[in-house]
Amino acid sequence: MSNKLVLIDGNSIIYRAFFALPLLNNDKGVYTNAVYGFTTMLLRILEEQKPTHMLVAFDAGKTTFRHSTYKEYKGGRQKTPPELSEQFPLVKELLDQFNIKHYQLDQYEADDIIGTLSKHGNEKKWDVSVISGDKDLLQLVSDSVTVNVTKKGISDVEAYTPSYMLEKMEIKPEQIIDLKALMGDSSDNIPGVPGVGEKTATKLLKQFHTLEEVYNHVDDVTGKKLKENLINHKDDAFMSKELATINRDSPIEVTLDDLTYTGFQPHDVSVIFKDLGFQSLLERIGEEGSVEESSEELGEIEFKIIDTVTEDIFTGEDALVIEMLSDSYHKSPIEGIGLVNEQESYFIPTEVAINSEVFKTWAEDFSKKKSVFDAKKTLVGFLKHNIHLKGITFDMLLASYLLNPSENNHDIPAIGHRMGKKAILFDEEVYGKGAKIKVPEQPILADHVVRKATLLADLKIEMEEQLNENEQSALLKELEMPLALILGEVEHYGVQVDINRLEAMGTELRSRLDEIEKSIYEIAGETFNLNSPKQLGPILFEKLKLPVIKKTKTGYSTAADVLEQLENEHEIIPKILLYRQLGKLQSTYIEGLLKVVDKKTSKIHTRFNQALTQTGRLSSIDPNLQNIPIRLEEGRKIRQAFVPSKDDWIMFAADYSQIELRVLAHIANDEKLISAFKNDLDIHTQTAMDVFHVQKDEVTGNMRRQAKAVNFGIVYGISDYGLSQNLGITRKEAKQFIERYFESYPGVKQYMDDVVQEAKHKGYVTTLMNRRRYLPDITSRNFNLRSFAERTAMNTPIQGSAADIIKKAMIDLHEKLLDENLQSRILLQVHDELILEAPKEELESLKEIVPAMMENTVELNVPLKVDFAFGSSWFDAK
DNA sequence: CATTTCACGC
C-alpha cells in the first residue's frame, strides 16, 4: 500500500477560517470560530484523503531567517487580533486529541517545514498532499505533490497538479517564485518590480522562463517603461525571488516516519468537542449517541439478596461496598451493602447487616480481610452503628488516587470505565442528580451496588500490580491506608464548638457591619448592594472618579489588592475593606460554622478529602477547618470558639517550623541551606544575608520581608510575575531576586534544573515516599502550560514530601497515644500542624511526645523542628 | 443551577 502524506499549513488555514466565519463563542466565552473552521476542514481531509502520515505545520514566531535578507518582510501586517491568537493553543490541543502531529521551527515558517517534508515525500515517491490558503505553496507542486488551495471560505479547495497549473496559470510550479519576484506580494510586503502585475509577469515568463533569463535578455523586452523598471529594480526582483523561495532543506527535527497517522479515538476527540461546544461535529465522529450506547446493555449479573447474615458468605477475602447517596457520610444513611467473596455476590440490606451479630463479628475481626472503596467513609459509616470495622487490606479509592492524582473522578464506575470494565452505570444515571436525586427500588439499587463490589473485587489485583510497578505499595499500605483509619476516627470524634461564643461574636459583628454599611452609603450618596462588585465598581470608578487600576472580564476589579492601592485616595476605601473583612467573618465563619454544628453535641465533623490534591496534601470540607482565620487579630478570635470537648481539658497545637524549606534543603542537598537549619538560624534573615550579601545586623526589616517572599515563592512554585505581585516590584526586579537566590544556593539551583529534566524524561515527579505527579505539559510548546508544569515539577516534591512527613507523623503519634494509654486525641491537621485536645494531666507527656513523634518520624539531613502551644481554646494555643 | 468575584488558610 502506498503512503499518503498530508501536510497542512496551520497558520494559513486558521487565519482563513477566522476571517471567513463570524466570531463564535462557546459557553465559556472562548472564541472558537477559527478552531471550528479548521476542524471542519480537518474532518473533510481525513475522510477524503485517508492519510497514512500527517503533519500540521505552524509558524514559529515573529522573526524568520527571511528577515535577515529583508527586515521589512511581512511588514505592515495587521497585528493578530487577540480573538484569533487565543485559538492557536486550542487547535494544537485539538490536534493532540486527534493524534495528529504538529510542528513549528524557530526562524522558519510553516511553508519551509512543508517544503522540506514534501521534498522528502517526493523523493520517496509518496502521494503528498499540501493544504494551504496561500498560493505561494504552488511552487511545491510536482508529479507526486498536489497542493490544495482553499477557495473563498475554507469549505472548498482547488487541487493544483502540474497540468492543472499549466492550464490555469500558464506556468510551471517552479516558476511561481519567478512570478512572485516580478509581481511582488503585498501581503508579505515583497516589493517585486513596479508596474509588473500578474499579466505582465506571466507574459515575461512564457517568453523567458526564469527571472535570470528575463534579465539576460532584458534588451529584448518590449515596452520602454517596463524595461526601465526591470533594470532599475533588478536588486528588488532578485531579493523578492529569494524571499519567495521556500526553503526545502530546513533543519527540521522530524522525519517522515514520525508522522504516521493511525486514526483518532472518537472518545478523546468528543471530550474536546464538548468542551468547545462543537455539538454538530460530534455526530460526524460517531460519538453522538454514545451516552445511550453505554447504558444500553450491561448484561445480567447474578447475586443473592441476604435476609439473614450467615458466616458462609464470608470467605476471608471479601470486597465490601457501602452505598450512600450524599457525600456527607457523617449524616448520610447507608442505603445498602454489596459483598463479593471468592465465589459469589450478595446484596445485604442495611438493616439486615447492622442488626446482625454475625455481620458485626466478621466486620470487627481483624483477621478477616476486606477490600473496600473509601476506607474512611466505610469506617465512619459503620461507626455510627457501633460497628468498628477492622481488617481492611485494600482501598480502591486511595489506590486510584496514588496511581494518578490528576484524575478528578475516583468513584468505582469511573475507575472501571478507565480500566476497561464498563458493565456499570455512573451513579448519576442510577440515582439522578441535583434536586432529583433519589433512592431507587431495591432491585435497581442492589444491582448497582453489587456491580460496584464486583468491580472492586475484579480490579484489586490489577491496581496492586500497578502500584507495585510504581513502587507505591508501601505508600498505600503503610501510609495512606493507616492514615485513612485515623482520619475516620478524627472526623467522627469531631471538634467541640462554643456556640454561645460564636453567636455573641455574630451579634457584635452584625451591628458593626450595619454601621459601616450605613456610613458607606452616606459617603456614596446612594444605597446599593455592597456585596456586589458589579454595583460597587461604578460607584468607585465613575461616581467617585477613583483611578481604575485593574479590570476584570466583566467590569472594574474591586479586589483587596486594588483597593489597598486606593486606600489614601478616598475615605470610603478603608471602610469597604473593613466591611469586606468583617463580612467574610460573619458569612463564612460565624454563620457558616453555626450551620454545620451538630445541634445535639455542639461538635463539628469536617471531612478530610484524602484523594484530591495534586501534591498529597489533605483538604478539608463541610466545613473547611483548614482555613480558620489567624493572620488578623479580628479573625483570629474565631478560634476562641474552638474548645476542648471535656472539662479540664486543653487544646494543644504543634506545628512544623519551615518544613518545606527543610525538605528542600534535604532534597536539594544544598550545603548552605542545610547548615542554616543545622545552626537553627532564622531562615528568612539568613536568606536576606545571602541574597543581599550583608551581615546579620545589616538586614533591614524590608530585606527580610523580601527574602521571606522569595522563600515563599520557592516553596509554592510561584513565578517571577507572582513574586513581583507579592512584593509590589517589577517582574524584572523579581527575576533578579530569584537569580540572586540561586547564586546563593547553588544546590537548590541544581536541584531545580535536575528535577525539571527528570520530569521531562520520565513524565512525572516523585516525593520522598514515592508519591507521583504526572506532568504531561512539561513538553508542551505552549509557553504558559510548559512554565506552569516546570514550576510544578520543582514545587511538588517539596510540598508533597512535607505532606508525606506529616501524614507519617500522624500515624506515629496516634500509635504512641494508644501505646501510652493516653486519652489525648488528634482533632485536626492543617498541612503543617496538628491540633489535639488533652486532659490537663497529660499536658506534660504531650510536650514530650508530640514534638518527638513529629520531629523523628523521618530522618533527613537537616533536623525537623516543631513548635507547640496550648491553652483553653484554639485561640489560646498560640 | 453554573459562573464569576472575592477572601480565608497553607
Add this chain to the structure above:
DNA sequence: GACGTACGTGAAATGT
C-alpha cells in the same frame, strides 16, 4: 515578545 501565572473551600451575586 506576549503570554498570565500556587492550591484549596466557600459565600454571595448574577445570569441562565
